[in-house]
Amino acid sequence: MNAERDKLDHAREEFVAQWGALGTQWGINRTMAQIHALLMTAAEPMSTDEVMEALEVSRGNAHTNLKELVAWGLVRPVVRKGERRDYFEAEKDVWHIFTTVARERKRREIEPALAVLAKCAEESREIHTPEGRAFHEQMRQLEEFVGFASKMADRIAGMKHGFAVQLATKLLG
Amino acid sequence: MNAERDKLDHAREEFVAQWGALGTQWGINRTMAQIHALLMTAAEPMSTDEVMEALEVSRGNAHTNLKELVAWGLVRPVVRKGERRDYFEAEKDVWHIFTTVARERKRREIEPALAVLAKCAEESREIHTPEGRAFHEQMRQLEEFVGFASKMADRIAGMKHGFAVQLATKLLG
């Protein structure tokens, strides 16, 4: 029965392609998203060459994006005994994926924003014109809110899956 | 005392520049982020020409990004009596900004992902090989999680500011 295998391959290819397209919208490199999709649905760890072949991309491209995924913590290198080449496997647990992405995005997106806002709030503290006060107040509010969001992200990313579900269920109920 | 005015202008220019740079990291067009920063810190609504001059960009660019901000719901056009040209002002309330962005990102990023996952889960439902089952299960889990996130986003975006703060405080406490 090879029809089953064909159906699976087809579904998987579609998932990879679509996830890549989504990645683009998310501001993520398309190849990176595709590799992630590929590895998330791989039964076994894959080598760089297997990834290259599956996605029809160059070695350089595959390599760069595999490294990037490893840097994000979404993929880990696996060494197979007696084998020289590197294999890679993706984290498959959705909660784990989510917290990893949340932590990384917080670090890359929220923290720099917070720094900017704190600086601008500070710089405008002593301006006593009405416009100056309004500006300062706006910066302060933004800083407060983003700081708040930052702490929330930490809390949520630090939760165990079960606890998060419990909390969220209460929230949705 | 013109030093105050200078300090304010300087602080504001820095905010605009930095917010633009952050926008880039967030996957948002730099000019769009700059206009947003400019309008968030404007005492009065601004015209397209004022924006053009303040940021030294072309009319086409200013126009496109103002429209985009209006489409996002972060900026609204203002008509001034007896004036023909359009003015624009930004929403300044941080909670309102947050819920607007959350709703928009959910629509643009989460919903399409959910559609893809639902389709892939459905397509793989009847594949009874071990790999097929694993694939289906992975799609199912992703779908469940993203659907969950979607509902959460709705809830939070629908909250009144006060309620959200109350909830979050409990969470952080």
Added chain:
DNA sequence: TTGTATTTTCAGTATTTTCTGAAAGCAGAT
């Protein structure tokens, strides 16, 4: 109408990002 102020669109250009192909690097085997 006709004129004037303003907005909108768009073809072409510039910039940024991503990808390739090939060379260089590295480690174990011979």
Added chain:
DNA sequence: ATCTGCTTTCAGAAAATACTGAAAATACAA
């Protein structure tokens, strides 16, 4: 030492994205 198999880097090509400048459309006024 040299080879062999694999990884890493990188300069330039290709693709995607953003911006400009100017023309076309629209709206209002005389």
